Amino acid sequence: MDEQPFAAASLGQVHRGRGLDGQALVLKIQYPGIAAICTADLKQVRRLLPLGRLFRAPAAQLEGVYRELEQTITAELDYAAEMQRLIDFRQFFAAYPGNFAYTEEGQLVVYDFGCIQPVEASLLAAYVQTFRALQSGKAEELERGFQALGTRQPQSAPPWALYRNLTVLLGPLLQPGVL
Numbered sequence: 001m002d003e004q005p006f007a008a009a010s011l012g013q014v015h016r017g018r019g020l021d022g023q024a025l026v027l028k029i030q031y032p033g034i035a036a037i038c039t040a041d042l043k044q045v046r047r048l049l050p051l052g053r054l055f056r057a058p059a060a061q062l063e064g065v066y067r068e069l070e071q072t073i074t075a076e077l078d079y080a081a082e083m084q085r086l087i088d089f090r091q092f093f094a095a096y097p098g099n100f101a102y103t104e105e106g107q108l109v110v111y112d113f114g115c116i117q118p119v120e121a122s123l124l125a126a127y128v129q130t131f132r133a134l135q136s137g138k139a140e141e142l143e144r145g146f147q148a149l150g151t152r153q154p155q156s157a158p159p160w161a162l163y164r165n166l167t168v169l170l171g172p173l174l175q176p177g178v179l
Contacts (some may be wrong), residue, residue, distance in 0.1 A: 001027060011038070011076055028079060038073050045069065085118060123149070137171045139163035 005013035012030040019025050045066060052062040075081065103109060119127075130145030142163045146152040 005029075030077070030079065035077050038077065042066075042070055042073065126150075131174065134167055134170050135174045137167040139167060142167060 001017035002015050005015050007014040009028050011034045012028055015027045015029065017025050017027055049062050049066055053059065126145065126148035129148050130142065133141035133145040139158075139160055143152065143158045147154055152158070
């Protein structure tokens with residue numbers, strides 16, 4: 001393992017190395033004591049939360065923000081779960097480009113995300129549907145994609161002009177081989 005890190009992670013650092021078989025690898029290491037630091041920071045946030053009421057933020061909303069922050073930090077600290085999601089992503093995205101690529105030797109390259117947020121299959125399917133709708137340039141498909149994501153209600157009038165603008169603006173950028 002290289003003693004000096006080559007990259008920073010949100011709660012740690014990343015080192016290059018080689019396995020016993022000679023294969024290149026990276027090791028993400030948490031900073032010592034980071035879990036205790038995060039716990040202490042969350043306690044301080046909890047103590048400051050009532051100040052949000054000075055800005056007329058509802059207590060339930062403040063509590064929701066705190067819970068989401070706590071869950072996200074807890075997930076960031078769980079490197080074993082992150083590794084499992086990386087394995088899952090590698091299997092799922094084997095045939096797709098995106099934040100993942102492969103070296104000529106077949107090694108997975110993850111460009112930029114911590115993989116801390118598991119995504120339900122139905123939500124992932126809705127994102128794929130919306131992405132494909134943007135690629136196709138068809139506003140009707142984009143409306144169905146947004147409905148599948150739950151961001152549009154079927155009873156309200158679709159913003160067709162916005163959809164046309166989105167497909168004109170983003171569609172060309174999302175074509176295979178463009179980026």
